[in-house]
Amino acid sequence: MTRDALILVAAGKGMRAGGDIPKQYRRIGSQPLLVRTLQNALKAHNFGTIIVVISADDDFAEGCLAPFGDEVRTTIGGATRTDSVRAGLNVLQGERIDHVYIHDAARPFLTQTLLQDLSNALETHQATAPALPIADALKTLEGDSVDRDALRRVQTPQAFRYADILSAFDAAKPGESHADDIAVARAAGLSLSFTSGDPDNFKVTYPEDFAKAERMVDQTYTATGSGFDVHQFDFESNDPLWLCGVPINCGYTLKGHSDADAGLHALTDAILGALCFGDIGDHFPPSDPQWKGASSDKFLLFAMDKVKERKGLLQHVDVTLICEQPKIKPHREAMREKIAELCGLPLSRVSVKATTTEKLGFTGRGEGLAAQAVATVRLGS
Structure with missing residues (x-):
């Protein structure tokens, strides 16, 4: 049986979402966004280890994560997402981890189906991520058409064989900033597959996204x-x-x-x-x-x-x-x-x-x- 770890990236400030606190601590319904993400992750998959990557000046994480006890640990992230993920991967060194799932804390609606598809993909590939097709026509700013069939909207969690993605991050140059973890894996030549994404697994980014999330949790x-x-x-x-x-x-x-x-x-x-x-x-x-x-x-x-x-x-x-x-x-x-x-x-x-x-x-x-x-x-x- 494989031992899986989850890294939740929660070190950002979330300025585009508005509000006076980082978006991962703003409430959706009765709970902070980060708590909802954690709860859904725990319901959906058996993670042996969970690491939440936070900023050095985070004043909210301790109180927010206290109900999870020793089930959830934190570590301090870096100036970029790539640095923060690297920090989370390094914490796992020395533990018996087979697969690691790296997820945006601001995507609270991950499901068992989403995670199981990723787990299945790791049987044949070193890296995998959920992706959605693009329905709208795509244009450059100059008005030229772009082939949407060759593109995908990539979500998290992005899942990897732990030893392989750790080596990929170690090989990346200091100070490099990648769009996501799949980019690091691809630069290192890891085998990659995409699974079916979920439209509900959206990233809460703008103020209107909180209204959408509120509607989704309204029971x-x-x-x-x-x-x-x-x-x-x-x-x-x-x-x-x-x-x-x-x-x-x-x-x-x-x-x-x-x-x-x-x-x-x-x-x-x-x-x-x-x-x-x-x-x-x-x-x-x-x-x-x-x-x-x-x-x-x-x-x-x-x-x-x-x-x-x-x-x-x-x-x-x-x-x-x-x-x-x-x-x-x-x-x-x-x-x-x-x-x-x-x-x-x-x-x-x-x-x-x-x-x-x-x-x-x-x-x-x-x-x-x-x-x-x-x-x-x-x-x-």
């Missing part, structure tokens, strides 16, 4: 839940009929263990459904006497607490009331306002509608009413 998603509830009318009671948190004095009410607010019950179930957290009956069973006559806003507020526990964000709700009576339109705006208050939403994100069943079914016969609701929740994975 939030939008969940939609639906709810439905039915209650029978009680014509023997003069208590208010509660719908969507609003009392309607119409001379009759709804039968139920709680206040029978079908609108809030449906909405509560919709939110719980978006969370995959059961339904209202699981948490407030009608067999439990403590919920007899309970105000249904308690149920809705419980669902909202669960959204907060998941660090979610309720984005929009839509309630439809299905009945011949009572008339909903005179109370609709009050219902919207009450739901907005309970859910912490702006009024523009709360919809309440009403419809009939054209005299069909139990609602058409005026025996009761139904409510259905849809809720949209933004959640983290």
Whole structure:
């Protein structure tokens, strides 16, 4: 079994990326760029040794790399990338290293497939790198065409048989600066192959690249839940009929263990459904006497607490009331306002509608009413 080492080049200042700290320490989501690169490398491949090459005046590396413990070591780089890589290679001398992978710290999205392809290529070649074809037409500054089929966009990690690339760097003249490590290998006559690159394995270089990287690590998603509830009318009671948190004095009410607010019950179930957290009956069973006559806003507020526990964000709700009576339109705006208050939403994100069943079914016969609701929740994975 081969023993592989990873050298992460993180000694640059990253001035083109903007910001007031080196780009490798700027955060993408909740983590510094360098940490994301390291974490993905560790997930993707079994590296026996990891060296991070940093600048002599680096004030961030120690705190950034502390969670990795002895798994990651640092060394001081030089004035050029070539000097920094040479420093990393020299640290490995005396260790039993077969292959070394040299990677830009600012490419956080390396994958298992990318690394496995490089590993396979080293079985037949001394040096290898991922490369992408060029889709756009190429021109010189004078406007002359360049054959794009003869060119490739070369990425890192670039992988080598360790003894061979160490000799190649030793043979390079002091002070030489090469575009990348493949250039050093080619100058030394090492056999070279290219593997398939990955468009996601881009180098974070400019401010807009951070925005792209942020989108790629965004693990939030939008969940939609639906709810439905039915209650029978009680014509023997003069208590208010509660719908969507609003009392309607119409001379009759709804039968139920709680206040029978079908609108809030449906909405509560919709939110719980978006969370995959059961339904209202699981948490407030009608067999439990403590919920007899309970105000249904308690149920809705419980669902909202669960959204907060998941660090979610309720984005929009839509309630439809299905009945011949009572008339909903005179109370609709009050219902919207009450739901907005309970859910912490702006009024523009709360919809309440009403419809009939054209005299069909139990609602058409005026025996009761139904409510259905849809809720949209933004959640983290």
